Each structure stands twice: as C-alpha cells, then as structure tokens.
Amino acid sequence: MAVHNREIADKFDRLADLLEIEDANPFRVRAYRNAARTVRGYPRSMSDLLEDGIDLTELPDIGDDLAKKIQTLVETGRLPLLEEVEERTPPALSELMKIEGLGPKRVRALFLELNIKTLDDLKEAAESGKIHEVAGFGDKSEEKIKERVEKFSGEAPRTMLIDAEEIAKPLLEYLQKAEGIKDVMIAGSYRRRKETVGDLDILITAKQGAEIMDHFTNYEEVEEVVSKGKTRSTVHLRSGMQVDLRVVPQVSYGAAQHYFTGSKAHNIAVRKLGIKRGYKINEYGVFEGDKRIAGETEKSVYDKVGLPYIPPELRENRGELEAARKGKLPKLITLEDIRGNLHAHTKASDGHNTLKEMAEAAAKLGYEYLAITEHSKSLAVASGLDKKQLLAHFEQIEKLNEQLDDIVLLKSSEVDILEDGSLDYPDDVLKELDFTVCAVHQKFDLSRKKQTERILRAMDNPYFNILAHPSGRLINKRDPYETDLEKILEAAKERDCFVELNAQPQRLDLTDEGCIMAKELGVKISIATDAHSTSNLEHMRFGIDQARRGWLEAKDVINCLPLKKLLKLFDR
C-alpha cells in the first residue's frame, strides 16, 4: 500500500510540533514544516518519484536528511525520529497546540508543571482551577482555556469556496456601510480561489481603524471577538468561520494585498528576493532603509523585485516565481474563453430541468454548444437510460436542435465505467453519440492497481473520449478513490482521450495539482459543470478558478474551441 504524500506531511508536521514543544532549534522545526508543505502540495507522490529514480533533494526545502527520511517513510511507513521523540514527549501534546492560545511554550509549561498530557488532563486542570497557578498563566488564560477546551472538536474544518462566498457576501455588504471606508477586499486563500478556505482575511483601506473595528465586531453574526485592535481584529462567526479584518492606509494597499493574499510560502519567497536587493518587504510596503519605495499597488511590489504581476491563483510557490522571472507565466484561462459545456443532465435522468430550459440557459451564457450527458443504464439511482430510452432522447435533441438558433445540443452520455473496465453501452449505441463522457460511479474501494487498470481498460474502447470527475471525491464528504493519476494521464495522452475538470463546487475534480500534471503530460482538459439544473450551469466559474490554480490556459482546454474543431478531437 503506497504511502500518501499527506501521510508523510502529517508525520513531519507532528514531529515539528513535538520538537517545538521540546524547545528544539526553531529553524530545524521550521525545516520540517516547510518540508511538510512541499510534500503535501506536490503534484506527484513521493513513492512514484522514488520509483522513477528522481533525486528528492531537487524539491524545494528537501535536503539530504529529509530525502532519506522520506525514502524510509515510503519503504517502511515509519519515521524513526518521530517514534524516538514520542518516547520522551507525549504525542497528544501536539493536539493541545490546536487549542487557540496554546502554543509550544505554554503546552510545555503545562506538561512540566501539571503533567498535562491530553485534552482530558487539560479540561480537568482548568475546571479544578490549577492552571492559573502556573507561571505565565493568569485567571483570564484559565477561563479561556476552559471555554475553548469545552468547545474543541478537533481540526477546524475548511469551508468550501461556494459556502465561504455565501458567508462573505452579507458581511462585505455590512462592512461597506462603515464610515470612512475606501476599499474592501477579501484576501487569503479566498482570493487565491482555493477549493476550500480556512478563514476569511478581509482587508480595508481607511484613515482610522478604531470605529471600523467597532462596526466589525458589532456585526450580528459575530459569536466571539477573539482579539480587537486598531489595525487588526479577529472574530468567530456563528457559522464557525473565523474572520480576520485588517485596516491599512491607502499607500500600503498593494503591499497589504500581497501580504494577506499569500500564500505564506509565496510571500516568504518574494521577501527573500527583496532582501537580496537590500529591501524589506512587509504589509506596509517595500522599504529601502526607512524609506517606502513601493506598496500602493501589488504590481509595484513585484516591480521592485524584478518580476511581472503574478495572479493570486498561482501564488503557491510552485514555480511561479521562476516562471515570472523567465517571462513564462501562463496566460491563465478566463470565463470568457469558454465556448460550451460538455457535461449536463436533464429531467430525462437525474436533472431538474428540461432539455429546452437547459439549452436556453446555456445560450444565455453565450455558449455555442451544450452536451447533454444523461446517466447510462447501470446507474439506476440516477435514473440511467437504457438503449431505447437513450436513442429516443437523442431524437428529441435533434428535434430541438432544429428550433434552436444560437446553440447546438450535443448528443452524449455520462457512461458508466463498469468494474471490469467495459463501458455501459455496446459499441453500436456508443457510435451514435457525438462523444462520450465516461465515469466511475460504483466500486470505489478497488485497490489502486485495480482501479487504475479498470480506467485504462475503459480508455482502450475507441469510443471513450472524456474521463469525468477522475477521482470521485466530494470535498469534506468522500475521499477520492485510489488511482495512479499519472498512469491514467499518460494513457489518456496515448489514446487521444481527455480528462474533465468537474466544476461542481463540491467536486472540483481534477484538483489543481492534477491540472498541473495533465498540462505537463500534454493532456487536454474539459472544464464542465455536470449541471443538474439551469442554475448549476453558472458553476463554470469555480472550474475556471481551479483551472487557473492549475496553470491552465485556453489552449489547454477543449471547450474553448469552436464546435467544429472540438468535434474533430473526438475522432480517435
């Protein structure tokens, strides 16, 4: 069973936590955290890299030592140093650090003074009033710990982007009403359009902060004010979302945007470039000595480190700085580049609208074409169509096409890939389709090898065109099924097949890393909404967000093509 990058990264993070509690060299601690971030975000798995004989020290923040540790982890699943550290420092202490306000120093103090090793120990100590006796803790600290350990429910879940938008919208409207506000923007991973966000980072320009902070903390959805100052405040909303608000002067707006948009890794890399040129870069600007030499716009910040503007979606320190330096930043795809949608359902299977309604809605979005892709017969839960029903449905599509002026409906189907890798319709039916969208909908628990082989076998069918939602994951709900994505993409390239980036906000499948890998391997992508209603068609923008994070350009995406050229691609 291959070790996931995520498992390796989690182990490094845990090791970093425990070492930090042991008061180890902070830079060594940081090295483990940096390595964890590199491994977690890397598009290919460490085990695949090792299998291909790639030297891991070529990865950023991985040196000789960590390369060896990764190799051991891949081979044995173990990290001996972590086990050694856990012998002397109770592993659950890293859990305690997840309580807001408890960092390594205070966790260590509680462990040494009161022998607190677990969350239960902490709860008991807080309730019996022992904590305020420890040096550095007072009554307030004890009270807060008591409250927070009570409410603590593990890792704070990340919110899907679409849900974050719903939370952000009324808050932004409310904030606009404050006196003296000029600009308002949401920075952070929200602006980088990450598929999920941990909190909202809101940035405001204004001369005075104090009244704005009062206005902010008085928002009716605020449940708890965590901290409140003149330039920065943090609250928790009733939804559970944390919101950080920062107020900066207008001259610092660009520097602040850059700083609070992140990612952290990108910022650090940019600041290092600044240091090389003798500049200090912070949220207030670019400084040469005490003199601010840039910072009113983001562009001015990049200017000073000799780079062109880098779009937020690329700011993950995944090679964008090098690409910018060489003038090789991608010309990222935009919503306007999209000419059609290649995955949609109607009432005929499990959609909510009629053919006509879907066609009109798609035409209204300015599309040239919309593919109708009802489920195939094996997917009974989604009212999959049998051969007869499908062909009858196609007749309706043809009839409707005769009436439609500004859009063409394509005859397709979301064809199930059965367990043995065969497709859910015989070839004499498949040949009636303009193209196929093929997908795994059952038997998610096959081994990685079997699942991969199943998909490769399906691609061997000459009528296979697009692999839909390639991992099957549902964000925060269902893990992806196990596959070797690289093998699948290589096979797709060989067989002239395509891979879908499913734009449903809960799917966003391919991931951004998957897009990067597909682009490197030369596999073209279909960004499609898998719409089950007319309003779902507008989810295309989430697919575009994800595609931009995945470095995709219009030329990498097949539904940026006019219809004639598109249809040619489906002739294998």
Next chain:
DNA sequence: GCCGTTTTCGGCCCGACTGTTTTCAGTCG
C-alpha cells in the same frame, strides 16, 4: 534542517494583539 548570482558557515520573514508583565514573552497569521 535547508540553503547559497557576495557565503559550504551562518544565516533563516515579520508585525499586531493579549495577558501577565513592570518591559515583554507567547501566539498568531
């Protein structure tokens, strides 16, 4: 523990807020 277009040694991003302090450490982002 990583890294190098001044360095293979000696650096490593930096500012705001809180609570417990009497001048600042710890935490957070």
